[in-house]
Structures are given as structure tokens and as C-alpha cells.
Amino acid sequence: MxxxxxxxxxxxxxxxxxxxxxxxxxxxxxxxxxxxxxxxxxxxxxxxxxxxxxxxxxxxxxxxxxxxGRYAILLLFSVISAVALTEYIALLYKRRGDYWSIRLALYAVIPMQYYLISIDWYGMYMIFIPIYIFFLTPILTLFTADSVRFLERTAKFQWGLMICVFFISHVAAITTLKLNGFTNNIQLVAFLILIVQGSDVLQYIWGKICGKHAIAPKLSPSKTWEGFIGGVLSATLLGAACYWLTPFTPVQAALMSFILCIMGFFGGLVMSAIKRDSGIKDWGNLIEGHGGMLDRLDSIIFSAPVFFHLTRYFWS
Missing domain, CATH: 1.10.287 (Helix Hairpins)
Incomplete structure (x- = not known):
């Protein structure tokens, strides 16, 4: 410790x-x-x-x-994945045949994904859910011989595994990175969270100050072009100013921050589209003032995998 x-x-x-x-x-x-x-x-x-x-x-x-230390990060995000998946599953159309797939995800898939990260088995934790669990979940459902809305049930559940477990687990996977001349990976986790969440806050502030033109009024009425541009540029400058947390130069930190902001923005829109399709405003009420776990993590869901792989590829 x-x-x-x-x-x-x-x-x-x-x-x-x-x-x-x-x-x-x-x-x-x-x-x-x-x-x-x-x-x-x-x-x-x-x-x-x-x-x-x-x-x-x-x-x-x-x-x-x-x-x-890093095991606390692993434990924290494994719990976050479980809470997020529970929120997501609550909105799905389910039948008795989905029982074992859901139990498998909550009690086996999540612990196994984070265990694979803990032992740094990169090749396996990158394919465990997208390949093996994608095969297994519909096979389990087949045993009940229930084909009612089979494709919809399977596809939506698999999409939930991707966003709630696979994508989110990339935050914990950042702690496994072996970078040239840099060992404080917790700072990379902090940088990711700071930039992505900071972008959300700054977009909100800029939108309140001068937002007039909605980007996607049917998906997220509060998001405006003025808020988006002001927030992304401000968060990009914030990233450049916080380069000392990372192995990046100020220019590299700015570019990485810009990419994170863009991915976070689209992640938020995608999750908003899912909520609108389900007829809800928030994923839950776990976090007062923020909604559910997925409401707080919608931007990180898309940005974390991109940040992990870009950093691993260019700085390892």
C-alpha cells in the first residue's frame, strides 16, 4: 500500500x-x-x-x-461495470431464456475480464468478451428454445456487455501500460477522467453562456454548437496545461485531449440515443445531481478505449 x-x-x-x-x-x-x-x-x-x-x-x-494502488482501480471499475450493466439490463426486454446469460455476465464475465487485466494478459482480455462471450451468450439462450425477439434480445444484451464491461474496463487497463520512461499510470487515469469530465462541464458552461444552436435537439436538447466548440477547445487547452501528468509533450497532450473530447461527445450522444429509444431521461438516480452510473460515464465509455490504444501504440 x-x-x-x-x-x-x-x-x-x-x-x-x-x-x-x-x-x-x-x-x-x-x-x-x-x-x-x-x-x-x-x-x-x-x-x-x-x-x-x-x-x-x-x-x-x-x-x-x-x-x-492499481488493484483498487481494478476493484472500483469492476463494481462500476456491474452497476452500469445492472442499469442497462433493467431497460431491456427480457424473457426466461435470458436468465443464464444475465447471471453469467454479472457473476462470471465481469470478474474474469478484470482478472485478466490484473494479470496483464492483453491478448485475452482484448478478445474475451468480443469473441468468446459473444458466442456463449446466444448459445445459452438457445437451450430454452425461446426464439421470441431472439435477435433483439441477444444484440441488445451483447451491446450492453461491450459498453458496460469491455469499454469501461479499458480505464482499469490503463494501469497495465508499460510506457517508455513513465511509470505513474494512475496519473494517466486521472488525466483521462479530468479531460473527458472537464469537457462535459465546460461544454455545459459554454452552452449556458452563449448556446443558441442545438446540435441534435431530438437526442440531447441541451447540447449546442457553441457549447460543443467552446467546451472542446477549452478542454484541449486544459489538457495541454496538464501535460505534466503524462508522458506527452504539451502539443501531444493537446491533440490527445482533442481526440478524447470528440470521442466523449459522440459517446454521450450515442448513450442519449439509447435512452430516448427506451423512453427515459436518466439511467438511474444513483448519483445525486448526475443520474445513474451510465449518465456519469457516457463520455468515458467511448474515449477510454481510444486513449488506451493510442497511448499503448505510440508511447510503449
Whole structure:
């Protein structure tokens, strides 16, 4: 187990910066509650406070994982995958024949995927779900001889395994990277989360300040071109400024951040499309002010695999 003293100076600096930002945000939010809402319930301000409090919890969890080491990251994201898959499965059309596939995913596939990452068996954890589990899940369903909406049930469940387990597990897989002259992989995890989540926040802020033209009003009415452009450019500059967390140069960090922002944006839209198709607004209410686990991770789902493979290919 690491101690605070053994955590890199760069990560300590990041945590202090995040703490300062959250302290300022908390103070502003509570001042607004008393100045604008006069201490009374106010939907917008109360939601803002709930979001900031959730960020405090998430920052604390990230710090705890940094102290405990890579196995804490593996455990954390295995739990996140299980919660996300549970949220996803709750929306699916299911029949008795799907029982064993669901149990297999929750009690065997998730532990095995993260175990393979823990022993750094790259070749296997890259094909375990996309090949072997893709074969196995419809085979299990066949034993019940239930063909009612078979393709829909199988395809939607397999898509859930990909986004909730395979894609999300790439965040934990970052800890296995062996990069030239760089060993603080927890900082890469922090960089990914900082840029992708920062882009979401900055797009929201820019959208509120000057957003007028919706990008996809039927999928996500709150996303505007002004918010998208302002948020992506701001997060790209943020990534360049935080290059010291990574093995990248400032220019490389900016380019990587730009790619992460774009992938995160499309990940959010895809997950919004799935929600609209299912007739819901949020995936759940696990995180106050944010919705469900998938609401908080929708941008990371698409950006994490791209970040992992680009970093592994160009910096290993």
C-alpha cells in the first residue's frame, strides 16, 4: 500500500488544484443559495450543489485509489461495470431464456475480464468478451428454445456487455501500460477522467453562456454548437496545461485531449440515443445531481478505449 508521501508530486499537485476548484465552486453555490434563493429550495441551485457534492465524493474515491494502488482501480471499475450493466439490463426486454446469460455476465464475465487485466494478459482480455462471450451468450439462450425477439434480445444484451464491461474496463487497463520512461499510470487515469469530465462541464458552461444552436435537439436538447466548440477547445487547452501528468509533450497532450473530447461527445450522444429509444431521461438516480452510473460515464465509455490504444501504440 502506498502512502501520501509516496504518491508522485504531480498527482499531489493535481489533487490540490481539484480541491481548490471544488472549494471555490462549493462556496459560490452556497452563496447563490442565500443570495438568490434566500436559503429556500431552488431547483437549479440545489441541483448544482448536488453535482458539486458528487464531485467531492468522486475526487475522494480517485485519491483513495491512488493511495491503495492499481488493484483498487481494478476493484472500483469492476463494481462500476456491474452497476452500469445492472442499469442497462433493467431497460431491456427480457424473457426466461435470458436468465443464464444475465447471471453469467454479472457473476462470471465481469470478474474474469478484470482478472485478466490484473494479470496483464492483453491478448485475452482484448478478445474475451468480443469473441468468446459473444458466442456463449446466444448459445445459452438457445437451450430454452425461446426464439421470441431472439435477435433483439441477444444484440441488445451483447451491446450492453461491450459498453458496460469491455469499454469501461479499458480505464482499469490503463494501469497495465508499460510506457517508455513513465511509470505513474494512475496519473494517466486521472488525466483521462479530468479531460473527458472537464469537457462535459465546460461544454455545459459554454452552452449556458452563449448556446443558441442545438446540435441534435431530438437526442440531447441541451447540447449546442457553441457549447460543443467552446467546451472542446477549452478542454484541449486544459489538457495541454496538464501535460505534466503524462508522458506527452504539451502539443501531444493537446491533440490527445482533442481526440478524447470528440470521442466523449459522440459517446454521450450515442448513450442519449439509447435512452430516448427506451423512453427515459436518466439511467438511474444513483448519483445525486448526475443520474445513474451510465449518465456519469457516457463520455468515458467511448474515449477510454481510444486513449488506451493510442497511448499503448505510440508511447510503449
Amino acid at each position: 502506498l502512502s501520501w508521501i509516496q504518491i508522485s508530486a504531480e498527482f499531489q499537485r493535481l489533487m490540490l488544484i481539484v480541491a481548490c476548484i471544488l472549494i471555490v465552486a462549493s462556496c459560490v453555490a452556497y452563496v447563490l443559495r442565500w443570495k438568490v434563493a434566500l436559503g429556500q429550495p431552488h431547483a437549479v441551485i440545489d441541483n448544482l450543489i448536488a453535482r458539486i457534492n458528487a464531485w467531492w465524493v468522486m475526487a475522494f474515491i480517485l485519491l483513495a485509489c491512488a493511495i491503495l
